Amino acid sequence: QQNPVTVLGLGAMGQALAAAFLKTGRPTTVWNRTPGKDADLVAAGAVGAATVEEAVNAGEVIVVVLLDHASVHAALDPVAERLSGKQVINLTSTAPEESRELGRWAERHGIDYLDGGIMAVPPMIGQPGASILYSGSPKVFDGNRELLESAAAADYFGEDAGLAATWDFALLSNMYAMFAGFLHGAALVRSTGASASAFAERATAWVTAMAQLIPEYGRIIDGGDYTTDVQHLNFHKAAMDAIVRASRDAGVALDVIGPIKTLIDRQVADGHGALAFERTFEELR
Ligand code: NDP
Numbered sequence: 001q002q003n004p005v006t007v008l009g010l011g012a013m014g015q016a017l018a019a020a021f022l023k024t025g026r027p028t029t030v031w032n033r034t035p036g037k038d039a040d041l042v043a044a045g046a047v048g049a050a051t052v053e054e055a056v057n058a059g060e061v062i063v064v065v066l067l068d069h070a071s072v073h074a075a076l077d078p079v080a081e082r083l084s085g086k087q088v089i090n091l092t093s094t095a096p097e098e099s100r101e102l103g104r105w106a107e108r109h110g111i112d113y114l115d116g117g118i119m120a121v122p123p124m125i126g127q128p129g130a131s132i133l134y135s136g137s138p139k140v141f142d143g144n145r146e147l148l149e150s151a152a153a154a155d156y157f158g159e160d161a162g163l164a165a166t167w168d169f170a171l172l173s174n175m176y177a178m179f180a181g182f183l184h185g186a187a188l189v190r191s192t193g194a195s196a197s198a199f200a201e202r203a204t205a206w207v208t209a210m211a212q213l214i215p216e217y218g219r220i221i222d223g224g225d226y227t228t229d230v231q232h233l234n235f236h237k238a239a240m241d242a243i244v245r246a247s248r249d250a251g252v253a254l255d256v257i258g259p260i261k262t263l264i265d266r267q268v269a270d271g272h273g274a275l276a277f278e279r280t281f282e283e284l285r
Contacts, residue, residue: 002026005147006059008052008075009092010037012122014065017091017151020126021063022046024150031055033075056082061144064090069098073105084110087140089148091116091132095169096162103136103161114140115161117168118152125151135163178207184247184256191250220278228276233267236277240264 002025007018010032021028022044030038031049038048049055056062056079066072072092076083088111090102099115106113113136120130130152134141141148141156148154157163182203186196220226240261247254254261263280272279 002146003061003144004029004059006031006049006055006062007065008032008055008062009065009067009071010041011065011067013091013118013125015041016122016125017063017065018046019044020151021147023126024146026147026150029055029058052076052079053082056086059086061087061089061140061147064088064092066092068092069094069102072102080105080109080111087112087114087137087144089114089116089140089144091118093117093168094165096165099135099165100160100162112137112140113161114144115164117164119168119171120152131155133157133164133167135159135165136161180256182207184252187252188247188250191252217278220276221281226272226275226279226282228274230276232274232276233264233279234273237264237268237273 004027005021006029007014007021008031010018010030014030014032015037018028018030018041022041027047028041028045029047029049030041031052031054032038035050038046042048047058049058052075062083064072064076066075069092072090072094076088083106088106090099090113094102094115103113103115114134115136117133118130119133124130131154132148132152133155134148135157136159138156138159141154145154157167182200185203186199189199190196240257243257244254244261247257263283264277267273267275267280267283
């Protein structure tokens with residue numbers, strides 16, 4: 001018999017996680033602030049709890065999937081005493097400092113706390129390709145591997161509860177910049193009458209090829225040697241100036257590409273024009 005689990009929060013993600021736990025035959029209790037979201041899960045074998053107290057009493061492991069940091073406190077504060085001695089796995093997206101605050105809150109109440117960042121959309125949960133990043137209590141991570149892996153590949157980053165959120169948001173930053181770059185490129189191409197879909201086909205191949213260079217960026221930044229005999233910042237400045245002119249001529253807003261030009265310009269103005277693009281990292285950190 002597998003340990004019973006409780007899932008608090010039945011938004012799209014909470015429902016997907018609870019369904020994945022149920023699929024492995026694990027006794028699962030579910031709760032949501034607004035009633036009525038547990039119908040499919042109850043039909044699949046979950047126990048629907050009417051109150052958060054009832055839900056928390058039913059499981060030793062409490063998986064929390066709410067909207068944000070404030071909603072986690074709103075749900076858990078009233079049942080803090082009942083959670084004492086239990087394990088809380090918080091998969092709500094919270095900023096690293098908010099995750100750390102929840103870790104301290106849990107410690108004060110005798111709760112073992114594991115924080116997680118979900119790198120998937122709900123339909124990916126329980127499927128290959130989904131991943132969840134964890135940090136906080138190693139005891140909770142090691143003791144619940146089977147539960148965690150029934151939802152997604154599970155990676156542990158360390159005892160500092162803020163680490164998973166840091167990695168989560170770093171990956172999301174990379175993703176948002178990539179998608180924003182696509183939007184800018186699509187606007188440029190659309191100004192000539194071509195479709196965004198035609199651009200998407202080219203952009204997918206291009207971004208995939210360029211992504212192969214990311215490990216080299218990592219090596220150069222970690223080594224701290226930004227000298228280069230290929231494309232230096234002066235070269236990138238000329239390219240970026242031309243991209244900005246092209247964008248202006250096409251009537252495309254500079255909100256996405258403008259900040260990148262500013263960064264490169266500042267590098268060159270500060271005398272780093274002969275160094276590699278990766279030197280820009282020093283400007284950001
Ligand atoms: P939804 O908006 O679908 O659900 C939000 C949930 O939070 C609902 O169950 C809602 O309850 C509950 N909630 C909000 N405020 C409170 C409160 N004050 N007290 C109690 N419950 C509250 O979001 P998702 O399920 O999609 O996302 C949940 C978490 O997972 C978020 O932190 C999100 O960032 C993260 N995540 C989601 C991904 C996605 O693709 N969906 C991807 C990666 C992470 P009610 O029904 O009563 O409003």
